[in-house]
Amino acid sequence: MSNYIPPYAITSKILLLTNEITEMITEVSSIKKDRTTPILRKKNRIRSITGSLQIEGNTLSEEEVTALIEGKRVLGSVREIEEVKGAIKSYELIEEYDAKKLDDLLLAHKRMMGGILENAGHFRSGNVGVYGKEGVSHVAPPPYRVPELIGELFDWLGKTKEHPLVASSVFHYEFEFIHPFSDGNGRIGRLWQSVILGSFRDIFYYVPIESVVKEHQKAYYEALEAAGSVGESTPFVEFMLESIHQSVKEFLEEYQKSDHKSTLKSDQKIYELMKEDRTITIKELALRLNMSESGIKKMINKLKKEGKIERIGSAKGGKWEVLDEV
Structure with missing residues (x-):
């Protein structure tokens, strides 16, 4: 020493x-x-x-x-x-x-x-x-x-x-x-x-x-x-x-x-994560929110119907377009 x-x-x-x-x-x-x-x-x-x-x-x-x-x-x-x-x-x-x-x-x-x-x-x-x-x-x-x-x-x-x-x-x-x-x-x-x-x-x-x-x-x-x-x-x-x-x-x-996102509803959490990462996958969303992939898809369809998100490009190489505030 x-x-x-x-x-x-x-x-x-x-x-x-x-x-x-x-x-x-x-x-x-x-x-x-x-x-x-x-x-x-x-x-x-x-x-x-x-x-x-x-x-x-x-x-x-x-x-x-x-x-x-x-x-x-x-x-x-x-x-x-x-x-x-x-x-x-x-x-x-x-x-x-x-x-x-x-x-x-x-x-x-x-x-x-x-x-x-x-x-x-x-x-x-x-x-x-x-x-x-x-x-x-x-x-x-x-x-x-x-x-x-x-x-x-x-x-x-x-x-x-x-x-x-x-x-x-x-x-x-x-x-x-x-x-x-x-x-x-x-x-x-x-x-x-x-x-x-x-x-x-x-x-x-x-x-x-x-x-x-x-x-x-x-x-x-x-x-x-x-x-x-x-x-x-x-x-x-x-x-x-x-x-x-x-x-x-x-x-x-x-x-x-x-x-703050932890107090949001599932669709709002997905929306916020898409705002942060436009290339985030359904699998990643499921892992991060502890949800099934089918549950994630259901929430995504809801956001699409509400006109808040769109998918641009393919499922593998595309990205999410966030259109409106929840």
Whole structure:
């Protein structure tokens, strides 16, 4: 066990954001897996995967990622499709990883990058640099130091008493500074922050923080560079807490809307789900509403007769047209 403590400072901004986020998640501490709708969990997982990959330059959209998850064919480069498939595999285990176990992080990297890298799941053997607009913005530590540095970081994570919101952000920065892999460091760093937060509160397994970071991608890289310039992770911690704050706020707004649907009649629930996903199938509707497919078809016919929906295209490749408010 080492005595390493990553350099950072607890600012008034960090304290304020930590308190506000904690208050928000305390208000919904009763939200568990069985109380979040499957469609919301699936939607947010897709947003996490898409956002994290798009930060790295992947051009596939949420719709295309959804199609790959459902086993459908998607047009795109071999590498982009492999990146999505790897991310899907890695995020599938997000609730099973032990945030404090290095072996689990290596497994996540192997699943994430297995279709792209020959040495997936293993530390890099060469020198790497992080490139910005003006050239190399960060030269990572030499490869022979990586096992020691990562070991020290996990030792710190295992014994720190710091609030998980702060600790996860510090870990994220330190991980990117070490840059332990030849590729995939950014996406694993973002995934592992969610793993750390999920071990603190289940809600974070479903909060798409990566999507918000993508929306502020320039600020994300600026925060990394600012932290490197001052020699401590404080600027990056502040940025990540702002992103988490926004992510939780948006999640709660979505949850409240989905929770409202639980009081609706069956035909209204179907109508709302079709508004969210125009390509949703009868089978998916039956699974999400715990109804028989024949019951779903009966409600769909009712909505059609009322002039509220139409089917455009075939049963397999078509979509729903929502025509009027229920």
